Amino acid sequence: MREASAEDQAELSAKAGRPVLWAVQVTADGWDVLLYARRRDASATTVPPEPGLQKVAMRRTDLEILKRCVALSGQLRGGPVAGLEVAVEGARFHAPSNRWIMHVDGAQMHSMAYAFFLERHGGSAAPANRFARIYGVVYPPQPLDFTPEAERETTSR
Structure with missing residues (x-):
C-alpha cells in the first residue's frame, strides 16, 4: 500500500x-x-478432508507443542505416528476462529494426545486438558507392572 x-x-x-x-x-x-x-x-476451508479424517482446530501454542514433538520423532521412544508430521506441516490458519486447522486420523489423534501428555509433565497441563475436553482423546500412561515376571523380562534385555 x-x-x-x-x-x-x-x-x-x-x-x-x-x-x-x-x-x-x-x-x-x-x-x-x-x-x-x-x-x-x-x-484451507473448502478442501474436503479424506474419508476417515477428523478436523482438529488448534491454538497456536498447541500447534507449537506438536511441532516440538515431531522434531523429536527420531529420539522419542513413543514418538509420533506416521503422517502426523505431514498433518502438522499442512495445518492452515483459519482467521475467523483464530485456530490452526488440520485433518488427522485416529492414530494421529492418539499421537497428538501423547505430545500433550509430554507437555503436561514438562510444562503445562492446559493443552492436554483442552484436547481431552474438546476431542475426548487422552493419553493414558501405561501402569507399571512390578510382578517378578515383568522384572525378569526388563532385566534380561
Missing part, C-alpha cells in the same frame, strides 16, 4: 465534500497479497 499525497487527499476531500485526513492506495503487490490471502483461506 502507498499513502496518498497531500494533493491526492485534497482532491479526495473535494469529491467527498468533507476533509479526508488519511488515504491509501493499494499497489499491485498489495492486490496480489489480498488475492493470495483470500485463496489461501478459501483452500
